Amino acid sequence: MNMLTEAAVEKALDQKMNTIPYKMIGQDVSVYYGEKRALFDVKLNIRENTVTALIGPSGCGKSTFLRSLNRMNDTIDNCRVTGKITLDGDDIYDPDIDVVELRARVGMVFQKPNPFPKSIYENVAYGPRIHGLAKAKADMDVIVEQSLQRAGLWNEVKDRVHEGGTGLSGGQQQRLCIARAIAVSPEVILMDEPCSALDPIATAKVEELIHELREAYTIVIVTHSMQQAARVSQRTAMFHLGNLVEENDTDKMFTNPDDPRTQDYIMGRFG
Numbered sequence: 001m002n003m004l005t006e007a008a009v010e011k012a013l014d015q016k017m018n019t020i021p022y023k024m025i026g027q028d029v030s031v032y033y034g035e036k037r038a039l040f041d042v043k044l045n046i047r048e049n050t051v052t053a054l055i056g057p058s059g060c061g062k063s064t065f066l067r068s069l070n071r072m073n074d075t076i077d078n079c080r081v082t083g084k085i086t087l088d089g090d091d092i093y094d095p096d097i098d099v100v101e102l103r104a105r106v107g108m109v110f111q112k113p114n115p116f117p118k119s120i121y122e123n124v125a126y127g128p129r130i131h132g133l134a135k136a137k138a139d140m141d142v143i144v145e146q147s148l149q150r151a152g153l154w155n156e157v158k159d160r161v162h163e164g165g166t167g168l169s170g171g172q173q174q175r176l177c178i179a180r181a182i183a184v185s186p187e188v189i190l191m192d193e194p195c196s197a198l199d200p201i202a203t204a205k206v207e208e209l210i211h212e213l214r215e216a217y218t219i220v221i222v223t224h225s226m227q228q229a230a231r232v233s234q235r236t237a238m239f240h241l242g243n244l245v246e247e248n249d250t251d252k253m254f255t256n257p258d259d260p261r262t263q264d265y266i267m268g269r270f271g
């Protein structure tokens with residue numbers, strides 16, 4: 001592809017980016033841990049079939065915001081969320097919302113791979129089973145195989161799906177956790193520093209996977225690596241001291257950010 005067409009494609013993609021619908025809308029999201037306020041009126045929308053990266057120095061509120069998107073903060077004792085977050089227009093903090101169903105629609109992958117101490121098969125089958133997604137064993141077999149396929153792990157484990165998930169390498173375990181998240185057909189996948197415990201080769205595999213998953217899912221990823229944010233995301237949001245500093249196209253964010261704090265952070269001047 002020559003330079004001109006490449007630029008034209010980029011431009012078309014940029015224009016397209018600005019017309020992508022919002023899967024989730026966050027309005028004035030504030031989070032408190034007891035007396036301590038961790039987020040200040042964050043307005044951040046999550047675009048469909050887009051990878052949105054959350055960046056910023058340690059303690060700025062990235063994980064807190066991420067957890068507010070599927071109400072994982074509910075599991076923290078003194079944590080309180082105010083403001084409004086919607087998923088396809090529905091308020092996820094509405095008292096009538098079934099939180100178990102919400103977390104099936106908005107799945108999560110954690111920093112440290114955390115497979116259950118069960119077989120690879122059972123790790124993936126767990127969610128579909130509690131949500132009643134498979135009628136017969138044959139249906140479950142299909143779900144398990146497809147999820148492992150999508151997570152890019154099937155070829156490595158197909159001969160040992162009944163062996164323990166904890167016997168896999170760290171990178172394989174993380175892809176198993178991604179397969180587990182995918183198995184219940186989520187619409188959004190939240191990832192909190194999914195590669196921080198992985199070596200560069202395993203990281204590259206997970207990044208490649210994130211790239212492919214974007215076609216079918218909406219992804220929000222917290223990362224400490226600017227390079228990773230630049231490689232995997234189309235939108236980037238920068239947090240600082242509990243405030244959203246800037247949200248922009250990833251390319252713009254890393255070449256010509258609007259806010260001097262973003263500039264300072266990506267240049268390594270703080271954090």
Ligand SMILES: Nc1ncnc2c1ncn2[C@@H]1O[C@H](COP(=O)(O)OP(=O)(O)OP(=O)(O)O)[C@@H](O)[C@H]1O
Nearest residue numbers: 033036038056057058059060061062063064065076
């Ligand atoms: N369970 C908790 N109880 C009390 N305070 C908390 C809790 N979790 C987070 N905080 C506080 O909320 C603020 C934001 O924390 P959060 O974990 O969201 O930051 P982060 O950007 O994810 O940081 P890191 O990059 O280190 O993971 C911090 O001041 C932190 O100390």
Ligand SMILES: [Mg+2]
Nearest residue numbers: 062063064222
């Ligand atoms: Mg965090």
